Amino acid sequence: MSLLSASVQTTVAANQADVFEYIVPIDLTAIFQGYGLLLSVTGIENQVGAWDAAGQTRTVKLSDNSSAQELLTKYEHPSYFSYTVSDFTSLLGFLTTSAHGEWWFSVGSSGQTNIKWRYAFNARSVLAVPILWLITNLLWRNYMNKALQRSKVLIEQNRNGTAQATDAI
Numbered sequence: 001m002s003l004l005s006a007s008v009q010t011t012v013a014a015n016q017a018d019v020f021e022y023i024v025p026i027d028l029t030a031i032f033q034g035y036g037l038l039l040s041v042t043g044i045e046n047q048v049g050a051w052d053a054a055g056q057t058r059t060v061k062l063s064d065n066s067s068a069q070e071l072l073t074k075y076e077h078p079s080y081f082s083y084t085v086s087d088f089t090s091l092l093g094f095l096t097t098s099a100h101g102e103w104w105f106s107v108g109s110s111g112q113t114n115i116k117w118r119y120a121f122n123a124r125s126v127l128a129v130p131i132l133w134l135i136t137n138l139l140w141r142n143y144m145n146k147a148l149q150r151s152k153v154l155i156e157q158n159r160n161g162t163a164q165a166t167d168a169i
Contacts, residue, residue, distance in 0.1 A: 005118060009114065011113065012112060015111055016105050020105045030150065031146075041060055051072060084098055121135075
């Protein structure tokens with residue numbers, strides 16, 4: 001595993017297909033609310049249709065008015081999807097050429113679903129590696145975990161008919 005990657009995991013009280021179908025097209029503004037120096041997502045632009053097939057693209061807008069391009073690279077319902085993020089116009093653009101995200105969904109006990117999410121940065125140069133290592137290990141993993149826990153809450157609340165984002169996470 002790369003030194004410039006982070007992984008998080010959780011278990012959600014919902015079946016695998018429902019969890020997959022909720023996570024893949026999830027409202028990124030509801031789960032990426034910033035963490036320390038890391039930006040929140042403020043919107044999505046240039047997405048055509050549902051986010052449900054490899055090859056689809058969209059522009060992710062960030063809280064400092066920067067953006068990044070996202071490409072859905074694999075979509076294997078209900079167990080796996082992956083994507084590449086590139087063309088960062090924020091500070092990350094000076095450090096990385098792209099990042100690759102992967103999500104795995106597996107059946108857990110009692111109708112639950114296990115989720116694992118891995119995100120890996122491709123350093124722009126050898127000089128960027130130490131900075132990316134610090135970002136990945138000190139900030140990014142926590143940023144991912146917050147987003148994953150918000151996702152879990154939204155899925156479980158939606159399952160119970162009370163879907164609302166929470167800032168308590």
